[in-house]
Amino acid sequence: QPSVVGLDGKVIAVTPWLAPIVWEGTFDSFLIDSIYKQQNITIATTVFALGKYTQFLKDFLESAEQNYFVGFRVHYYLFTDHPEQVPAVKLGEGRQLTVLTVASSNRWQEITLRRMEKLEKLIESRLVNEADYVFSLDVDTKFYGRWGAESLGRLIGVIHPGYYQTHREHFPYERRPESQAHIPVAEGDYYYGGAVIGGLVKDVHEVAKTCREQLDIDAAKSIEAAWQEESHLNKYFLYNKPSKVLSPEYLWQDFKPHTNEVKIIRFSQVIKNYAAVRPNP
Numbered sequence: 001q002p003s004v005v006g007l008d009g010k011v012i013a014v015t016p017w018l019a020p021i022v023w024e025g026t027f028d029s030f031l032i033d034s035i036y037k038q039q040n041i042t043i044a045t046t047v048f049a050l051g052k053y054t055q056f057l058k059d060f061l062e063s064a065e066q067n068y069f070v071g072f073r074v075h076y077y078l079f080t081d082h083p084e085q086v087p088a089v090k091l092g093e094g095r096q097l098t099v100l101t102v103a104s105s106n107r108w109q110e111i112t113l114r115r116m117e118k119l120e121k122l123i124e125s126r127l128v129n130e131a132d133y134v135f136s137l138d139v140d141t142k143f144y145g146r147w148g149a150e151s152l153g154r155l156i157g158v159i160h161p162g163y164y165q166t167h168r169e170h171f172p173y174e175r176r177p178e179s180q181a182h183i184p185v186a187e188g189d190y191y192y193g194g195a196v197i198g199g200l201v202k203d204v205h206e207v208a209k210t211c212r213e214q215l216d217i218d219a220a221k222s223i224e225a226a227w228q229e230e231s232h233l234n235k236y237f238l239y240n241k242p243s244k245v246l247s248p249e250y251l252w253q254d255f256k257p258h259t260n261e262v263k264i265i266r267f268s269q270v271i272k273n274y275a276a277v278r279p280n281p
């Protein structure tokens with residue numbers, strides 16, 4: 001199992017398959033932005049806000065405008081069942097937001113896992129023509145620090161902040177062999193968070209399509225993986241390694257105390273009252 005933090009307490013900045021792990025101090029932000037700016041790219045960003053999760057949109061969008069790909073062309077695609085609740089947030093130059101209305105659901109598990117299918121279809125219908133890169137992000141989040149072109153690459157996953165020092169036997173992977181998301185106990189590199197998926201449009205399409213197909217096979221057998229699409233994403237990344245891995249700086253949790261290795265918190269899950277925001281327990 002690859003380490004994320006060494007025995008000396010220093011962070012590890014490369015995976016065993018030679019993909020960078022992005023940490024503060026490993027890149028020159030000005031240089032890396034200027035390289036990608038020359039390519040005149042568009043970064044599509046999908047975000048879902050169904051039911052009571054529309055309450056997270058204002059902070060998500062406002063903090064993204066301050067921190068997320070500042071100076072780049074960013075196109076948010078916002079899926080919601082309450083288009084009237086989308087807040088008016090002033091966007092910077094070159095940035096736009098498209099609201100896409102979707103059906104409501106009374107199960108949070110269904111909402112989160114259906115994102116794969118919606119992402120797959122959106123890429124087919126629009127993103128192939130409208131964007132170069134795409135990120136799918138959780139909405140119950142806030143940006144606190146820079147998130148720029150250092151995060152770009154062919155296929156991007158993020159190390160979940162809750163498990164970066166956990167032995168893989170204890171990762172919450174799906175363990176039932178009947179599920180397509182099954183990962184045996186002696187396998188696994190990292191535990192990736194479902195809150196961030198990114199990369200080239202074509203490569204993210206492959207992730208979304210594969211996970212949607214695997215979710216469908218499970219559903220036909222009435223199996224739902226331990227952490228829904230996150231479990232299927234972890235399975236996908238085990239056999240299709242990300243070309244770049246984002247450190248937990250790119251996915252923190254507000255309730256987690258700061259640690260020495262994480263020098264900057266860039267993106268973090270806000271504290272939420274699950275019972276109050278989700279449609280079902």
Ligand SMILES: CC(=O)N[C@H]1[C@@H](OP(=O)(O)OP(=O)(O)OC[C@H]2O[C@@H](n3ccc(=O)[nH]c3=O)[C@H](O)[C@@H]2O)O[C@H](CO)[C@H](O)[C@@H]1O
Nearest residue numbers: 048049050051053108112138139140193194195227228230
């Ligand atoms: C930090 C992290 O990696 N979080 C993952 C984790 O729990 P989380 O507790 O972060 O899941 P969550 O409740 O935030 O749901 C994921 C996302 O689905 C959307 N949503 C969900 C419920 C709802 O009523 N309305 C709505 O819009 C919303 O965009 C939300 O951000 O596991 C989930 C699958 O079980 C997802 O893989 C999440 O990405």
Ligand SMILES: [Mn+2]
Nearest residue numbers: 138140195269
């Ligand atoms: Mn979340």
